[in-house]
Amino acid sequence: MxxxxxxxxxxxxxxxxxxxxxxxxxxxxxxxxxxxxxxxxxxxxxxxxxxxxxxxxxxxxxxxxxxxxxxxxxxxxxxxxxxxxxxxxxxxxxxxxxxxxxxxxxxxxxxxxxxxxxxxxxxxxxxxxxxxxxxxxxxxxxxxxxxxxxxxxxxxxxxxxxxxxxxxxxxxxxTGRGELPGRAPVTDWRWNNNLVIPAERLDLVGIRPAEARDLRLGGDGGFEWIEGGPYEGTRDAAGFLLKAYEGGVHRPEFGVFALVRREDGRAIGGIGFHSAPDDEGRVEIGYDLTVAARGHGYATEALRALADRAFARDGVRSLFATTEVANIASQAVLLRAGFSKVSEDDEGLAFELRKK
Missing domain, CATH: 1.20.120.450 (dinb family like domain)
Incomplete structure (x- = not known):
């Protein structure tokens, strides 16, 4: 495309x-x-x-x-x-x-x-x-x-x-102008521009399927990245988004977002949901930053903004995240954003933030 x-x-x-x-x-x-x-x-x-x-x-x-x-x-x-x-x-x-x-x-x-x-x-x-x-x-x-x-x-x-x-x-x-085998007729429709979630210094910019495909293929997804970006985790997340889109289960409000620095319009990382909430209102999240953007509080800021947006929606009761045992920096981000550690084993740690 x-x-x-x-x-x-x-x-x-x-x-x-x-x-x-x-x-x-x-x-x-x-x-x-x-x-x-x-x-x-x-x-x-x-x-x-x-x-x-x-x-x-x-x-x-x-x-x-x-x-x-x-x-x-x-x-x-x-x-x-x-x-x-x-x-x-x-x-x-x-x-x-x-x-x-x-x-x-x-x-x-x-x-x-x-x-x-x-x-x-x-x-x-x-x-x-x-x-x-x-x-x-x-x-x-x-x-x-x-x-x-x-x-x-x-x-x-x-x-x-x-x-x-x-x-x-x-x-x-x-758009209600024709039929497709196996699909019900469309009588009410509206297109969907991408969501942008504002944070203090960042905008969390929703990544669309077209941009996710470009990222997965090694492109920049239409974003201007700082040195070292996009990082591997963002490309992987774009691949999961694209798979959900092609399978017809993508929900853009629970998708992947590029972290765009407001001062210069440059992308520094990605954050998003692994999927839509489950039946218990639980949804897993993930995030990453390019190396040059780490140590400035951007991940904590973005995580708080994403959590606020998620909890503003009906049906979301808790956010869940995992991290490797050795990733002390990621654990610190989760704790600063209000998450609590709920489990630990040899493979990693799990953190949760519940809706108040």
Missing amino acids: RELGGDQVTEAVAGCVAALRPAVARDWTEVTAGGLDWNCHETALHVADDLVAYAGNLAGRAQDRYVPFELKLDEGTDNSGLLQVIETTGALLAAAVRTAPRHVRAFHPYPFRSADRAGFAAMGIAEVLLHTHDMTQGLGLPYRPAEELAESVLAYLFPHVQPGPTPWRTLLWA
């Missing part, structure tokens, strides 16, 4: 325009867009409106709402002009994505009220792919985007959805 950026936004928009151009002479206001309540003209305008809104929020670093402006067509704009507007607003989003630093986040309401540049690129691409499908269905035109684009949209925005053998069909099914 590909990392999503400005080039992929441009590719999606070009595919949309090419698919719709053969029907520019038709009256789009008289044709319903697929299974939507909108006609094709309204749907095309919606695509352009979303593209420029995403560009505006990301470029303007909006934090609590959409930037207050509205896209309005000149009177008498025909379908060719409308396609030009889609091209232009797509170019604006592509430029905003290319120029935004990796760590910058801006407002989007679902589900955690922010998205980074990859998230905005993914949302823009999703709007283009899905609504081009809707419009071409109504207009009776052929359309099938690149499977790699659909695969990346799923891995960035639908981490809770098990990927299927054909990404485009899976994306259509996940």
Whole structure:
């Protein structure tokens, strides 16, 4: 799967325009867009409106709402002009994505009220792919985007959805636009930008399946790491995340997080859950830091933030962690974060933190 950026936004928009151009002479206001309540003209305008809104929020670093402006067509704009507007607003989003630093986040309401540049690129691409499908269905035109684009949209925005053998069909099914053998129809859906948990000096940035795959294959996962990173434990955890995603059991709120230092936007380690809580509300955690980041209290800070977030959720009653007998530093981190030692044997020590 590909990392999503400005080039992929441009590719999606070009595919949309090419698919719709053969029907520019038709009256789009008289044709319903697929299974939507909108006609094709309204749907095309919606695509352009979303593209420029995403560009505006990301470029303007909006934090609590959409930037207050509205896209309005000149009177008498025909379908060719409308396609030009889609091209232009797509170019604006592509430029905003290319120029935004990796760590910058801006407002989007679902589900955690922010998205980074990859998230905005993914949302823009999703709007283009899905609504081009809707419009071409109504207009009776052929359309099938690149499977790699659909695969990346799923891995960035639908981490809770098990990927299927054909990404485009899976994306259509996940958004209530088609069927997949063995899966119930989808009637209610929403995409899922990654969670960021703030700590005092760090942000715990949720790692998405697309980024986990890159980390597992030896890449940087889209993060800028300090010297020595990412450490082996983070790569291993990314592999477990990817396996859960491919098995359809990944729950992103109980996933893996990169520890990103707020002062410079650089990643220094990883932390996360081994899985979702069990029936008793117990969930195991793990963490690691690059060597250069150790000894500054970052692990304790991150562990406290993760624990607070976990205990704020219903159904989580205790956190559990293990460490080797010789790893005195890790044991000290757990004790400083409020954990208590609950067992010890030749293989290691176990610690637990219970919800108060």
